[in-house]
Amino acid sequence: MEDNSTPLETQDNNRIVPVNIEEQMKTAYIDYSMSVIVGRALPDVRDGLKPVHRRILFGMNELGNNSNKPYKKAARIVGEVMGKFHPHGDASIFDAMVRMAQEWSMRYLLVDGQGNFGNQDGDGPAAMRYIEARLHRQAEYMLEDIEKETVDFQLNFDDSLQEPTVLPTRIPQLLMNGSSGIAVGMATNMMPHNLSEVIDGCLAYIDKRGDISVEELMHYIKAPDFPTGGIIYGMEGVKAAMHFGRGRVVLRGKLQVDTKASGREQIIVTEVPYQVNRDALCDRIGQLVNEKIIEGIAHLNNESNKREGTRIVIDLKRDAVANVVINQLYKHSELQTSYGINNVALVKGRPRTLNIREMIGEFVEFRMDVVTRRTKFELKEAEKKAHILQGYLIALDHLDEVIALIRASSTPEMAKEGLINAGWGLDEIQAKAILELRLQRLTGMEREKIRAEYDELMKLIAYLKELLADEAKRFEVIRKELLEVKDKFGDERKTEITYLDNEVSIKDLIREEDVVITISHLGYIKRTSATEYRQQRRGGRGAIGGRTREEDYIEHLFVASTHHTILFFTEKGRCYWLNVYEIPEGDKNSKGRAIQNLIQMPPDDKIRAVVDVKDLKDEAFVNSHHIVLCTKQGVIKKTSLEDFSRPRQTGVNAITIVEGDILLEARLTDGNCEILMAVKSGRAIRFEEEKVRSTGRGAIGVAGIEVDDATDEVIGMICVNREDKARTVLVVSEKGYGKRTPIDEYRITNRGGKGVKTISVTEKTGKLVGILDVTESEDDLMITCKSGVTIRMSVAGISEQGRATQGVKLIRLDENDEIAAITKLDKLEEETNGNGNGHGSLPADPGAEPAPEA
DSSP: OOOOOOOHHHHHHHHOOOOOHHHHHHHHHHHHHHHHIIIIISOBTTTOOOHHHHHHHHHHHHTTOOTTSOOEEHHHHHHHHHHHTOOSOHHHHHHHHHHTTOTTTOSSOSEEEESOOOOTTSOOOOOTTTOEEEEOHHHHHHHTTGGGTOSOEEEOTTSSSEEESSOOOSSOHHHHHOEEEEOSSOEEEEOOOOHHHHHHHHHHHHHTTTOOOHHHHTTTSOSOOOTTOOEEEOSHHHHHHHHHSEEEEEEEOEEEEEEOTTSOEEEEEEEOOTTOOHHHHHHHHHHHHHTTSSOSEEEEEEOOBTTTBOOEEEEEOTTOOHHHHHHHHHHHSTTEEEEEEEOEEEETTEEEEOOHHHHHHHHHHHHHHHHHHHHHHHHHHHHHHHHHHHHHHHHHHTHHHHHHHHHHOSSHHHHHHHHHTTSSOOOHHHHHHHHTOOGGGGSHHHHHHHHHHHHHHHHHHHHHHHHHHOHHHHHHHHHHHHHHHHHHHOOOOSSEEEOOTTTSOGGGGSOOOEEEEEEETTSEEEEEEGGGSOBOOTTOOOEEOOOOOTTOOEEEEEEEETTSEEEEEETTSEEEEEEGGGSOBOOTTOOOEEGGGTSOOOTTOOEEEEEEESOTTOHHHHHTOEEEEEETTSEEEEEEGGGGOSOOTTOEEOOOOOTTOOEEEEEEEOSOEEEEEEETTSEEEEEEGGGSOBOOTTOOOEEOSOOOSTTOOEEEEEEEETTOTTOEEEEEETTSEEEEEEGGGSOBOOTTSOOEEOSOOOTTTOSEEEEEEEOTTTEEEEEEETTSEEEEEEGGGSOBOOTTSOOEEOOOOOTTOOEEEEEEEEOOOOOOOTTSOOTTOOOOOTTSOOOOOO
């Protein structure tokens, strides 16, 4: 018998298809990468969700697990989603669901969790069998209208069910919560934003029909807004991301410096950067302290809890400077973290890098598509219902004939055919509906309801057709729905924004106003709105100007604009710089902040004088002005302001101080001034500014006034423009006596002399403590006592007297109290209130000595 079978080798060769291995690897890898990109790692630009998040929310919605229903076990939700839509394992589904319920992970929650969902210290959630969840109200706004054919559906993994390709979200979820994921050959890292800001941006885009620039949108959407708060440090990288879709944001934790009862300072961290583990941060800081990379920290404790939020307490050593420690923490620990922004999302199934305008444009376009599809669906349903109601109305018009026809028919089919062929214009759908009509609807009241319902439906159909025909009206619907979302879920920013000096003029962001700056004897500084200090008549008791320790009192008190720069001069002759807006704000009774935490001044030095400069970058102003300095031993020195126009954190040397002397006063002059110096024993000298030649910062200076003996010393210096004839010299003694004297009563002499009498010093008046140049119509006087009491009075209420008089009583002092400082303020604008008092004023103390009559 002949064997016709093919050898085994031949059969196998017929089934083997030779392929190029390189081509096969390419094809397989492209298929895999596209699966990861489209089906796993990147969010859709329209609803901002990856497939796993979309399936979780849709699955919970299908379960009826809504925000107004009881919680369901997380295990049940995970099982539902895994069994029907997402066959990738329970861990991936559970982790994604848990994250959507963590308020430190999501700027706006999508899942409402009950039970242990972990914490910001790195502790994980409880097992899925222990915790429960349901949809958050915000997530329901993402699923609204899904049953109205607003989005396309596709078959699930086993073709047994349908799932949405995208959710018909009313909320701009992609910008609101951001997203991060690593695909193949690309990644996305999108930051969360503030919902109110994003919706404002969307509304601006709609109002201008897309004709809006990124710069204009940034007026509304300022920067990312993180769930854990913090401070964005610098906007350059954020601007790049807004414009090009790629950038970098630097985020710092928020902290404050407090002083304990023992006098030691502590840094309290109240917000940490996004996604920073608090326990890991504490461990890292401890490690840095042990390695002596950060010095000055005595103790560290994480006191954070769910109720009060983040609180990490860092106790400092007694000699540590808080500002230095804070900078070290930012430099070496995760208290300052940077995030790369990479706005990659799927647009029509393809990955694209998008800027802020393109993301908003895609969302608004998607909302237009959803509203259009929803309107078409509602129109179709309304027309269906109207068609049936129209049949009802026809039947009601021929009710007797309809009843007779139905009674005469032997089967429902014959009755239906009879109704269609009766000549009333009924079709099969209407005939079938009439046969199913309940008898109770034939009553008179029900018949009226049918007519009213039909009329309402016809109005609705007309409106829906109008909506479909007019794009502007559809935009108005989108606008209205966005505003509704903003009203329900909008909130304030959690993350602050700090601009770097080279990015923007911070002065443009700070409201310009006059503030009172106080510096206490022990070096505590604060700023307070000038309107907090009420004006009293001379002789009043005064008000507390700062709550200080018993051994402390207000030593410097002056007024400056928040847009100005303050030059601080210390008794050792150093100069430091600080912007007024950087000085911590406090109310009139607060103690303030230790100045060593704001400028890098050694603990054994002390602020003696301050100069308020409007703008150090104005070259013409800087080159035409000088700083005049004087010391307690009567030395005077003049240096160009240009030498002080380049701030340094460590300060600069302003004058060389000889042993036994200290710097006392600093004044800003324009080269056309006359200088008056006064000493404690009651003498004053007047000489022209030209008598003091300009020298460099390191010079010693020259003699200004002769000091009698070791008990005498200079108490102040004023510089008066020689063209200003309205100014008078105000002097105040330590027991509260004062007066004004015309400047011309002081004859002009050479510097270095003894001068002339400026006040008659007696035991009753006490020694001279202050000298000011004032104008009657423009200035108020602020007096500060060593007890902390301050009084504000009009200069016009202080009488003019000759040089040799002792003056009048300005303030009633308690026993053992003395005047510590005097300063002048611009008069408050009078703004009459209901009691007829000036703005910021109260009736004077009833026991006050009356002001002299005009």
